[in-house]
Each structure stands twice: as structure tokens, then as C-alpha cells.
């Protein structure tokens with residue numbers, strides 16, 4: 171399987187747009203498109219734990235393909251989670267239904283030395299195997315994305331032990347243990363780079379870095395602790411692949427500089443208005459991705475279509491990959507998801 175050539179890519183809209191070329195139709199995909207809102211996924215989850223699906227390439231491939239079979243999305247994203255990295259570093263991560271990820275022994279400054287860095291990428295090889303298998307099963311229909319969490323977001327989950335309203339434990343490191351915080355994020359940046367390079371080698375055609383917890387920082391803290399690592403990751407990836415993307419939630423304080431991170435595509439959340447983002451980044455050689463409010467999918471069909479059209483008009487159709495501003499919510503009606511995707515493809519370029 172490893173050495174067999176991959177099938178030729180048929181739908182390359184996203185790759186084109188990521189590089190600034192004009193596609194035949196606006197491309198669209200959705201974060202968490204393989205998730206809990208789909209009955210096929212719930213069925214798969216009945217007999218398998220979340221991490222069993224991630225770790226078994228056949229099951230991860232199956233989960234990845236669910237939304238591709240159902241909708242006309244323009245990309246597949248490998249079924250996994252950002253927390254497989256802390257897990258491979260030796261942390262115990264559980265996915266608790268209705269709660270989310272729970273890490274039983276959160277990271278402390280003292281326990282940092284216990285992280286099992288040696289051989290971490292080989293312990294994540296199952297993600298590479300799932301990617302290789304899925305590239306073949308996709309048969310070139312759409313490109314396959316790989317992904318990883320950004321250093322700051324991974325640090326948040328590792329230190330907090332799960333989701334948190336304030337990320338105050340992780341932020342405490344920034345104020346009280348700045349050297350340990352830098353050391354941890356530098357280490358994570360190196361691992362993430364190697365991990366994404368492994369995914370690219372295994373067949374990922376674009377990779378996306380998720381920095382979901384940026385809304386808790388300000389410009390000063392992010393410039394010191396998040397950005398240098400993100401820039402390093404991008405520059406190391408750039409030589410190896412066609413395009414890389416970053417998703418940032420809560421980047422209000424530096425929208426006009428998002429291009430400086432070095433990624434081909436910047437994905438923004440719904441609280442940043444498309445017109446403002448487009449205006450700030452106009453002619454800066456970056457593609458925007460986003461950003462409809464995931465809750466807009468609860469709206470009546472006509473209203474949803476209207477919101478999609480307005481968002482696209484506000485962004486402008488040049489260098490745009492349409493997405494939601496965050497992952498699709500578990501109580502979303504799959505019919506609304508279809509309406510969203512079809513409304514994007516109906517826009518004439």
C-alpha cells in the first residue's frame with residue numbers, strides 16, 4: 171500500500187484556490203464534517219470508542235468517507251483528533267460523551283520532563299497509515315487533509331486537562347512560568363512539524379493547523395508565545411507541500427497581519443466579519459477560509475441560503491474556501507448541511 175501510486179486527483183478546487191488560482195466553482199468543506207451530527211458516524215461509535223476509531227486505519231478511513239459519500243464537499247479530512255499527540259506523549263486522554271476530552275493527569279511544570287518525546291512520531295504512525303489507506307479509497311475524488319493542533323491550543327488542553335471557559339491554568343504558566351511555557355511550546359512545535367511532515371509523506375495533500383484557543387490571549391501574549399512557533403511550523407512545511415492552512419479562533423487583535431504567519435490559507439471564525447477580513451488582507455497573497463456561524467445551520471432553509479450568499483458577497487469570490495467559522499455542532503440537521511454545501515456551489519463565479 172505504501173509504495174502504490176495514489177490515484178489522480180479529480181477535484182482540485184481547494185488546492186487551486188489555496189494557491190490563488192481560479193476554480194470552476196467555489197470550494198466548500200466543513201470542520202468536523204465526519205462527526206456526531208451524522209447517523210452513520212453514531213452507528214460507528216456504538217461499537218467503538220472514539221480513539222479505537224482513530225487508531226484503526228480501516229475505521230478511521232470509514233469515518234473520513236462518511237461525509238464524502240453523503241455530500242458534495244470538496245475535501246476530506248482524516249478522522250482523528252488534535253489530542254492524539256498528547257496521548258502519544260504518554261498522557262491519558264479519554265473522550266467522555268457529553269463532556270468532551272478528559273486528561274486524567276493534566277500537565278504541570280514538574281511533570282513536563284515525564285513526557286515521552288522519544289519515538290512519538292512512530293507511535294502516531296497509525297494516523298499516517300489511515301491517511302495512506304484513505305487516499306487510495308478516495309480514488310482521487312477530492313483531496314485529503316491532514317491536521318494537528320497548534321502548540322498553544324495543545325498546551326491549553328494538556329494543562330487544563332480538558333475544555334475550559336478561561337484557560338486560566340494554561341495562562342498561569344505564561345505569567346508565572348514563562349520559561350517552562352516556551353520550552354513546552356517549542357517542543358510541541360517540533361513534534362507538530364515532524365508529525366505533519368509524516369502525514370504529508372503518507373499522502374496528506376494539504377495540512378491544517380488548528381489554533382482554537384487564541385481568543386484567551388491578547389496581542390502581546392500571542393506574539394510572545396504562539397506566533398513564533400506557528401511561523402516556524404509553516405516555514406518547515408512549505409518546502410514539502412503545495413499548501414498549508416491555519417485555523418485561528420479569536421484572532422481579532424491581528425487580522426491585518428494574518429498573512430505574516432506564512433500559511434497559504436487562513437481560516438477565521440464567524441465573529442470576524444468577512445468584509446473586514448477581506449479588506450485587511452486584500453492583495454496580501456493569502457486565501458481566506460470561513461466563516462459562517464455554525465448556528466446559522468439551525469435557520470430555515472431560505473434564510474440559510476441567504477446568509478451563505480451574503481457571506482460570499484462580503485468576502486468576495488477571489489481566494490475563498492467556504493467553511494463554517496468552527497466545527498459543525500452535533501445537533502445540526504444533515505439536510506441543513508446539504509443546503510449549505512449546495513448553496514455555495516450554486517454561486518456563479
Ligand code: 1CP
Pocket residue numbers: 200201202203204205206215220247248249250251252253265266267269270271317333380382496497
Ligand atoms: O464522542 C465523539 O464521537 C467525539 C466527537 C469528536 C469528533 C468527531 C471529537 C471530540 N473530535 C472529533 C474529530 C475531530 N476533532 C476532527 C476530525 C475530522 C473532522 O473534522 O471531520 C478534527 C479536525 C478535530 C479537531 C479538534 N479536536 C480541535 C480543533 C478544532 C476545533 O473544533 O476547535 C479541538 C479543540 C479538539 C478537541 C476536542 N475533540 C473532541 C471534543 C469534544 C473536543 C473539545 C472541543 C470541542 O468541544 O469541539
